[in-house]
Amino acid sequence: MPAVENAHCIADLKQLARRRIPEFAFDYIEEGCNANIAMQGNRRALDSVQLQPYYTDAYAKPQLHTKLFGKQYDLPFGIAPLGLSGLVWPQASVMHAETAQKTNTPFVLSTVATISIETAAAHAGDNLWFQLYPPADREICLDLLARAKSVGCENLVVTVDVPNPGRRIKAIKSGLSVPPKITPTSIWQSCQRPLWSLATVTHGLPQFANLTPYMDSKTMAMKDAAEFIRTKLRDVVDLAWLEWLREHWQGNLIVKGILTAHDAKAVMEIGVDGIVVSNHGGRQLDVAPSPVQALPNIVAAVDGGVTVMVDSGVESGIDVARYLALGAQAVFAGRGFMYGVAAGGQAGSDRCATLLQLELEQLMSQLHCSSPQALSKHLWR
Numbered sequence: 550m551p552a553v554e555n556a557h558c559i560a561d562l563k564q565l566a567r568r569r570i571p572e573f574a575f576d577y578i579e580e581g582c583n584a585n586i587a588m589q590g591n592r593r594a595l596d597s598v599q600l601q602p603y604y605t606d607a608y609a610k611p612q613l614h615t616k617l618f619g620k621q622y623d624l625p626f627g628i629a630p631l632g633l634s635g636l637v638w639p640q641a642s643v644m645h646a647e648t649a650q651k652t653n654t655p656f657v658l659s660t661v662a663t664i665s666i667e668t669a670a671a672h673a674g675d676n677l678w679f680q681l682y683p684p685a686d687r688e689i690c691l692d693l694l695a696r697a698k699s700v701g702c703e704n705l706v707v708t709v710d711v712p713n714p715g716r717r718i719k720a721i722k723s724g725l726s727v728p729p730k731i732t733p734t735s736i737w738q739s740c741q742r743p744l745w746s747l748a749t750v751t752h753g754l755p756q757f758a759n760l761t762p763y764m765d766s767k768t769m770a771m772k773d774a775a776e777f778i779r780t781k782l783r784d785v786v787d788l789a790w791l792e793w794l795r796e797h798w799q800g801n802l803i804v805k806g807i808l809t810a811h812d813a814k815a816v817m818e819i820g821v822d823g824i825v826v827s828n829h830g831g832r833q834l835d836v837a838p839s840p841v842q843a844l845p846n847i848v849a850a851v852d853g854g855v856t857v858m859v860d861s862g863v864e865s866g867i868d869v870a871r872y873l874a875l876g877a878q879a880v881f882a883g884r885g886f887m888y889g890v891a892a893g894g895q896a897g898s899d900r901c902a903t904l905l906q907l908e909l910e911q912l913m914s915q916l917h918c919s920s921p922q923a924l925s926k927h928l929w930r
């Protein structure tokens with residue numbers, strides 16, 4: 550097991566991950582879509598956000614706790630939904646759930662993660678949130694909602710920015726599709742990562758564990774699962790869809806993938822509780838603006854009427870601070886936590902949370918900023 554304790558930033562975890570998992574699995578995490586413009590734009594936009602210190606203000610040690618939907622979390626960041634997680638390492642989502650439980654932060658389980666919502670709840674407790682890809686089959690949707698409710702999950706995150714899956718060039722070339730194509734290259738890449746291959750063979754090929762109860766056979770082949778997902782699972786979300794969901798979900802409803810004040814106001818008006826301003830880490834719409842560009846207008850437009858959260862491009866605690874300073878109430882990271890698991894399993898996932906926390910605390914201390922809510926005062930304008 551590589552010593553993730555020697556990873557001093559998320560870039561170090563990424564480097565360890567590259568050496569420990571096959572290239573096609575690494576590319577699955579890293580890639581944006583099309584020409585990767587939105588992903589690169591996220592980095593550029595975050596780097597352009599500067600924060601100013603107030604050295605004459607009274608100094609107090611930074612406190613990071615944050616209240617979201619009435620629950621107190623210890624940190625102002627969480628783990629974004631990550632599908633097909635078992636491809637990166639078996640039980641990756643269990644590790645993320647454990648990290649969330651230990652650090653008292655939100656963990657959002659993807660509909661297409663490779664562990665079930667029941668398993669996730671057993672590991673994340675009341676830190677579990679559930680992300681819904683809207684099923685075309687409403688009976689399945691209602692059953693998923695009932696399962697989320699019955700494990701005590703109160704926060705439902707519906708993703709709206711995948712009307713059509715993003716086009717990922719490396720994934721297409723390597724045959725990493727649903728179902729995956731086993732090619733001479735993928736076999737060769739797996740052979741070069743014997744630990745990953747052994748772990749994967751031991752646990753068996755990843756399954757879409759949330760969805761298997763709805764499939765004819767619990768052991769439905771990946772190929773049939775793919776067809777099932779295409780016909781029964783995927784639907785395109787619009788406001789009417791969200792209104793239907795609002796009627797059927799009594800817990801907190803959060804819409805992920807918002808990039809305009811127009812959409813933010815529309816979902817607020819139908820009674821949504823929160824939004825995640827996101828361009829899906831640059832994985833869906835290559836012409837999308839960065840949340841850095843979109844956030845200020847959205848925060849002003851909703852004017853406190855919904856909880857505004859954000860993700861995309863977070864590579865450090867400094868990035869978390871930048872988004873908080875722009876008005877987000879919480880920040881999610883995706884790839885960082887995937888690199889963590891790929892780099893060192895549970896210890897790597899925990900290490901990602903520790904690094905984000907360390908960097909955020911250190912930066913806030915340097916700014917004389919004592920709480921996440923006070924960061925906006927430090928935005929350089």
Ligand SMILES: Cc1cc2nc3c(=O)[nH]c(=O)nc-3n(C[C@H](O)[C@H](O)[C@H](O)COP(=O)(O)O)c2cc1C
Nearest residue numbers: 629630631632659708829830860861862882883884
């Ligand atoms: C490997 C991977 C799988 C993802 N799967 C999902 C998913 O199933 N559902 C979803 O809403 N978003 C998914 N996302 C997007 C993340 O939830 C999040 O928006 C994005 O990763 C944030 O950007 P970052 O990775 O730069 O932190 C995925 C992202 C990655 C990297």
